Amino acid sequence: KAWQWDNTATNENSSSTPIETPPDRSSEHPFTQASVYEALQAVKLDQNGDIVLDDDALIALNAALENNMPMLDDDAIAELQSIIKSGLPGKAGEQTAQIVADYYQYLGARNEFNALYETTNAGDQDIETYEAQYSELLALRELYLGSEAAQQLFAATDANSQYMFDSMKLENNTSLSEEEKRQEQAKITER
Numbered sequence: 001k002a003w004q005w006d007n008t009a010t011n012e013n014s015s016s017t018p019i020e021t022p023p024d025r026s027s028e029h030p031f032t033q034a035s036v037y038e039a040l041q042a043v044k045l046d047q048n049g050d051i052v053l054d055d056d057a058l059i060a061l062n063a064a065l066e067n068n069m070p071m072l073d074d075d076a077i078a079e080l081q082s083i084i085k086s087g088l089p090g091k092a093g094e095q096t097a098q099i100v101a102d103y104y105q106y107l108g109a110r111n112e113f114n115a116l117y118e119t120t121n122a123g124d125q126d127i128e129t130y131e132a133q134y135s136e137l138l139a140l141r142e143l144y145l146g147s148e149a150a151q152q153l154f155a156a157t158d159a160n161s162q163y164m165f166d167s168m169k170l171e172n173n174t175s176l177s178e179e180e181k182r183q184e185q186a187k188i189t190e191r
Contacts, residue, residue, distance in 0.1 A: 031076070036083045039064035043088075043096060051095045053152035061103045061153075077101050099149060106144035113140055127168045134161055163188060 042060045044052040051057065065072075072080075081097035088096055117133055138158070141150035151158075166188045170181055 031080050031083060033083055033087060036064070036080065037087060040084070040088075040096065040100075045092050049090065049092055051092055051099065053099070053149055055153075055156040057099075058153045058157070061100065064100065065104050065107055072104060077104060099145070102145050102149070103153075106141060109140055109144060110137070113137065127165060127172065131165050134165070163191075166191075 040060050042056045044054070044056065046052050077100075081101055084097040084100060085093040087093070113136070138150070138154075141154060144150075145153065167185065170176070170184050170188065173181070176184065
């Protein structure tokens with residue numbers, strides 16, 4: 001573990017001990033060292049000390065940020081980044097702090113995007129419409145997170161979505177026999 005807070009050691013007979021937090025931080029912002037460590041402890045580092053952006057990192061980002069969406073302003077984000085950098089020093093801390101800020105901005109934009117589509121497309125939609133909306137969401141991710149980070153963070157999500165879109169299109173394809181559909185579904189599953 002690369003986290004550098006004093007009280008993050010684990011006891012063999014219990015879970016992580018609480019991390020002491022200066023009182024001024026917990027009163028001003030919704031994050032403490034303990035809550036940041038708890039939410040982001042799943043973040044992994046590669047052999048070069050860079051953060052690994054994968055599904056585990058995405059889960060950690062969602063755990064850290066989604067419940068706090070309405071509470072965070074620029075000062076709170078800056079304080080969160082400071083806590084991250086103090087607990088995870090060096091390049092990994094800088095990278096984590098940046099991705100957290102970028103992801104928070106993305107969540108806000110995603111929420112606006114979803115609200116827009118909920119109000120404009122309240123009726124039945126076909127698979128092509130959903131796929132087009134998903135493509136727009138992919139572009140939004142890349143805008144806020146960068147192409148490489150977005151692809152790494154959402155690789156599993158995107159693969160699952162593509163599987164769903166392909167399976168739904170196959171199911172709706174009336175030109176194939178049931179046997180042909182089974183064969184095509186096997187190919188989709190394999191991909």
